[in-house]
Amino acid sequence: MNRKKILLVDDSATILMMERTILMRGPYDVVTASNGEQGVAKALSEKPDLILMDVIMPRMNGFEACRRIREEAGTRATPIIMVTTRGEETNVEMGFQAGCSDYVTKPINAVELMTKLKSYLGD
Amino acid sequence: MSRHHTPSLEQELFAARAEAARLEARCEELETQNFELASLFTASSQLHGTCREAVLTAMEEIIVNLIGSEQFAICELDDPALNVVSSVGIDAQQVRWTPRVQEVVRRAEAYVGSVAQTEGTEPLACLPLRAKNEVIGVIVLFGLLSHKAEFEPLDHQLFDLLGTLAGPALYCTRSVQA
Numbered sequence: 001m002n003r004k005k006i007l008l009v010d011d012s013a014t015i016l017m018m019e020r021t022i023l024m025r026g027p028y029d030v031v032t033a034s035n036g037e038q039g040v041a042k043a044l045s046e047k048p049d050l051i052l053m054d055v056i057m058p059r060m061n062g063f064e065a066c067r068r069i070r071e072e073a074g075t076r077a078t079p080i081i082m083v084t085t086r087g088e089e090t091n092v093e094m095g096f097q098a099g100c101s102d103y104v105t106k107p108i109n110a111v112e113l114m115t116k117l118k119s120y121l122g123d
Numbered sequence: 124m125s126r127h128h129t130p131s132l133e134q135e136l137f138a139a140r141a142e143a144a145r146l147e148a149r150c151e152e153l154e155t156q157n158f159e160l161a162s163l164f165t166a167s168s169q170l171h172g173t174c175r176e177a178v179l180t181a182m183e184e185i186i187v188n189l190i191g192s193e194q195f196a197i198c199e200l201d202d203p204a205l206n207v208v209s210s211v212g213i214d215a216q217q218v219r220w221t222p223r224v225q226e227v228v229r230r231a232e233a234y235v236g237s238v239a240q241t242e243g244t245e246p247l248a249c250l251p252l253r254a255k256n257e258v259i260g261v262i263v264l265f266g267l268l269s270h271k272a273e274f275e276p277l278d279h280q281l282f283d284l285l286g287t288l289a290g291p292a293l294y295c296t297r298s299v300q301a
Contacts, residue, residue, distance in 0.1 A: 087270035
């Protein structure tokens with residue numbers, strides 16, 4: 001089975017654990033980062049197949065991290081799914097303007113998340 | 124001579140499709156149950172610690188990320204009042220020792236209201252934190268994230284979990300601090 005690598009970027013240990021628990025049921029290998037700055041570094045070094053990116057984080061927020069990741073040739077096309085507590089249209093629009101590919105709101109709906117992962121990464 | 128009625132191909136196809144639909148619905152039901160278990164497992168795993176800050180952070184993260192509220196306070200009982208030990212998105216002054224909160228403490232039972240029917244500064248929900256067979260504090264929620272209309276069945280399970288695990292965890296941090 002062709003396993004995919006997913007980078008989880010979130011400052012919440014709870015969310016990281018939740019995402020890991022959901023993803024462990026699929027063909028996914030997980031790497032994590034606990035802030036935007038670390039997220040950018042790991043995106044460049046690990047070259048994940050997809051990134052789940054929190055928005056509100058210390059040191060660098062998710063929008064800025066997304067912009068930085070999009071600046072690099074090696075990660076320009078990597079799907080980035082924003083994970084946010086703020087599902088308002090303006091916030092979502094900011095995410096898309098920063099270069100995110102999609103978004104899910106917290107609390108995370110595992111079925112919705114897995115469906116989106118399959119749409120970007122295949123079965 | 125008896126005749127045996129054999130189903131037509133059309134009937135068999137209809138039966139097969141009905142069975143497929145039933146299995147698909149069952150599969151979705153199991154996926155939802157798995158997700159709920161994942162949430163409960165995550166929450167319970169986070170509520171083990173002796174450091175007060177870590178326990179409070181875990182509680183905040185569960186309420187924000189798993190329940191979906193950014194307007195709440197975590198309080199310890201300072202009979203006959205409440206001592207706000209953590210608050211997110213609200214003014215701590217908003218938490219008052221109201222009859223509803225007193226009732227929750229007295230009965231050790233959660234109050235969970237409806238977003239549609241909760242007005243002004245009234246709490247949306249009040250959850251007792253229990254340890255050593257008594258209520259040592261409460262979590263008071265004043266609202267849900269804008270995209271979440273109402274509490275869901277999983278939230279009630281998370282409330283129970285917070286009440287039974289977060290209470291002792293918070294109580295233990297007092298012993299470590301003392």
